Amino acid sequence: MATHDSSSFQSAQICQGQLFVGVSFHVASSVALDVCAGLCRVLQANGGESVAIEQATHVISDTIAFDNWRDAGRNVHIVTPSWVDRSMRAGALQGPQFFSPDPRSLFSGIIACSGDLPNRDEDAARQAITSLGGQWREALTDDVTHLFCLTSNSDQYKKATTEHMHDEIRILLPHWLDDSLTTRRRISYEQYSFPDPPFLSIGANLAHVMRGSTLAGMCTWKTILFSTASLDYPAERDFEAATNVWHGLRIFLSPSVVISVEQRHAVEAMLRHGGAEIVTTNQPGGSDMVAIDTCDILVTRYRDDALFAHALQRGKVIGTLQWLFHVDQSAKYSSPTDQLLHFPTPSWPIKGFSEQSISITNYSGASRDYMKKLIMVAGANFTTTLTRGNTCLIASSTQGMKVEKARTWGIVIVNHLWLEDCLLHWKFLTPANSKYIWFPQNGDITANLGECAIGRYTVEMWKEEQAQGENHSSESTGSIPAIATAASIQEVHESQHEPHGEEIEELESEEVDYDGPERAPVGVKPEILHKPLPAGTAPTRKVFYYATQVDISNAQAKMLVQLGAKPARKPEQVTHLIADQVLRTKKFLTSINYAPAIVNSQWVKDSLEKQCLLPEEGYLLKHAESAEKYGVHIGKAVQLAQEHKASLLRGYTFYVTPSAVADHNLVRAVVNAAGGKMKAGVPNLRHAQEENSFIISHKNDQSMWENLARQGITVYTSDFLLNGVLRQMLPLNDRLYQLTEA
Structure with missing residues (x-):
């Protein structure tokens, strides 16, 4: 899936020059043939050299999961076609880090x-x-x-x-x-x-919204994506016109692909016309496992059987029948991890979806069929009409009779991003997320349908977990680990001019000492602490809280327990974080990864006075000065934390030098809470070049990493880690946080 703007390469750009001298390039097979031809002409006319992927200094691709990505060198630059175009326009090579096809780089090329x-x-x-x-x-x-x-x-x-x-x-x-x-x-x-x-x-004409989305005006790859989503038989076309898109690849069709003998013969004929070799189990000693060892590509339906696990550990490309049809019809190789329906799913429905009755509105034609397919794959019941019996309406805009009826009947209304994310994580996600109830003003969201990818990093992390023999429940096995997003990882100490003690508190006691003095904090009426709760008072809900730099007395804590609020013993328990400003304390930095409600201390005082745990609205933390200090929007940070599910730093390793932070144990706790790993010291060059490795240091430790810096390794300040955890967004390209520049 092309996630970033692509460029055109016109003959006017193809002039003789030396701009790309020293650039050994390889164009990935995921790039369209016409774009590939234009790229090669421009690059070679200006000094570039086309080479095999193993010798390339630059791989040009519209996805990071391009064919044979494992063969690329560790120092290779992976760039979008826009890098060539922008370099030509500027007359100078542009920084490759700004033209990455990595889906985590949402604004790459901008x-x-x-x-x-x-x-x-x-x-x-x-x-x-x-x-x-x-x-x-x-x-x-x-x-x-x-x-x-x-x-x-x-x-x-x-x-x-x-x-x-x-x-x-x-x-x-x-x-x-x-x-x-x-x-x-x-x-x-x-x-x-x-x-x-x-x-x-305000009064814009919304007729185009009411008509819904059709194939007209849709980009070619989406037209093919939607039209092949429900196919179980190759589309009729002229095989003589087929390209060698499968040239030299050995493909094995798993027994889980349940199709008729006639259909299987048609699929195999399609693949052979594309240049593939069909691997079978007919040869002596043949078995499914041997076939997987022999093949390059496994085509299968499910990702929870032994064949899938065997292929995953051996680095095979794994895709579905729909992926085969998509690649064949587009005559362009794409990675199965670039689309939800192109990668195998678990063999069971998403837990909770079998009870769902879902209808859709403002989608039509191929996009409607695609939505229907997604709903059925998730395990829900799809209805063409909306009744009071429906549990959910997926809409591309807020216009139309179905939307009005859903509001009248109290039916949940969400956009398709909710359904795509549920499929991505194979989990029923709460619709109460601003991402899922967002609708463009005077428009619809159909244009973004089909842009959710499983992602290469996700599958690689799953492979690593499987290799380490981690146990998964039947529910979690189907859920590929949360995607490593471009979220921040930030340093755990303030600058040298700020007092450490004020910002990085010591680990506070997890127990509440009820034998201490019963003093009333500022703003709490003393009589409240001695007023007994009415007989038979029971907690209305369960709350587990962290309080950081907020004065909660022992008596208050005891009353909160009676109301249903208890101190949390570890970050993953925290439902509420109580603070009066944005802080870089251990409690704040570890618990924010679990998307708690962040409320001010007035919520505690008013709840005690009302003798019930009050709704959080009206008490959510708002402190402009501290938020501006760290460049964080708390509401957006919590929303991102909901998406990350404590995996902001998953797959990342942070090497921390002695002078980088004041408290290494604190940094380790913060990194671990966000799903990452921390190691002391600096890595060797091989480990430093790994894309998910980061060096956190200070100029006082320059002698430890200056040789790595000469090799192009970027070294970051500790604020890169801390402010990123607060924001839940990793500032990868912000030079403010870099001690060196790669």
Whole structure:
């Protein structure tokens, strides 16, 4: 799946030059043939050399899960086709880290600038863009691709529209950035584009929304994705026109692919015409396991059997029948991990989905069929009409009769991102997440259907867990571990000019000592502490809390226990974090990974006075000064933590040098709580070059890593780790947190 903007390569760009001298490139088979041809012409005409993937300095791909990715060298740069285009436009090689196809780099390839945003909004936009793979310019330079404006009155806007700027610059409302962050997708530009953004038109014509999505106007790869999702038989077409998309690959069809003999013969004929060799168990000594050892690709239906596990450990490509049809019809290799339906699923429905009755609205044609397929794969009942018996309505917009009826009947209304994420994690996720109830103003979200990927890193982490013999319950086995996102990992000590003791508290006692003095904290009426609860009072709900730098007396704690709130013994228990400002304490940094409700101390005082645990609304932490200090939006951080499920740093290893932080045990606790690993010292070059390894250090330890820095290894400050955990977003490309520059 192409996750980032692709570029066109026109003959005007193909001029003789030396720009790419020293660049040994390999174009992945996932790149469309016409784009591949253009890339090769441009690169070779300007000094580049086409080589095998093992010798490449640059692999050009629209996915990180390209064919033979394991054969690429450790120091290879993986870039999108946009890297070539931007380098040609600028007349200089662009930084490869800004053109990564990694789906965690949401804004890869974007170079942004502010037109007339207020300072705080501009700072937030800069942080979002740079932490998720993009670049920021303080002025409107020729290389800017995205200009964010609130009005058309700024000098930058006038310059972008009147002077000779390149044709691809997009002038957008900053709301596009907010909505893309909310959904973790690049939202369609249409509703946010100047000169007349429909987003601002209250009475905009929504006829196109009411018509729903059809194949018309849909990009080619999505047309093929949707049309092949329900196929169990090769589409009829001229085999003579087939490309050698499977050339030299040995493919084994698992017995779990239940199709008729006629269908199997048709599939095998399709593959042979594409250049594949069919592996069978007919030869002497043949068995399914031997066939997997022999093949390059396993085509199977489920991911919870012995054949799948065997193929996974041997690094085989594993895909579904729908993936075969998609690759064949598109005549372009893509990774099965790039699409939900292209990778095998568990053999059981998602727990809780069999009780769901789901209808959809504002989808039509192929997109409607695709949605129906997703619902059925999850194990829910799909209904064409909406009745009071439905449990959920999936809508692409908030328009239409079904939406009105669902609201009247109290039926949950969500967007398709909820369904895709449930399939991704193979778990019933709560719809009460702003990501799932977001709908674009004056538009629909259909354009982002089919952009959810399992991801290479997820499968690799699962493979590692399987190799280590970790036990999984029947429920968790089907759930591939949460995707490693571009979330932050931040350092655990303040700068040298700030007092450590105030920010990094010691580990507080997990027990409540009820024998201490019963003093009333400021703001709590003393009589409240001595007023007995009414007879028979029972907790209305269970709450486990951490309180950090908040004064809760022993008497208060005892009363909270009677109301149903107990101190948590470990971060994963925490449902509520009580704090009056954003802090980098152990309790704050470890518990935020579990997405607790973060409330201020007034919630405790008012709950005691009302003698019940009050709703959190109205008490959620808001402290502008401390939030600005660490560049964190607590609401968004908690939302991201809900998505990460304590796996923000999963798969990451942090090497921490002696002077990097004041308390190494504290850093270890923070890293572990977010799913990562911490090691003391610095790694060797081989480990340092691993993409999920990070060195956290201080300039006082420069002698330990300066040789690695000469090899292009980036070394980060401790704020890279801490502020990232607070934000739940890893600032990978923010130079503010780098001691060196790769």
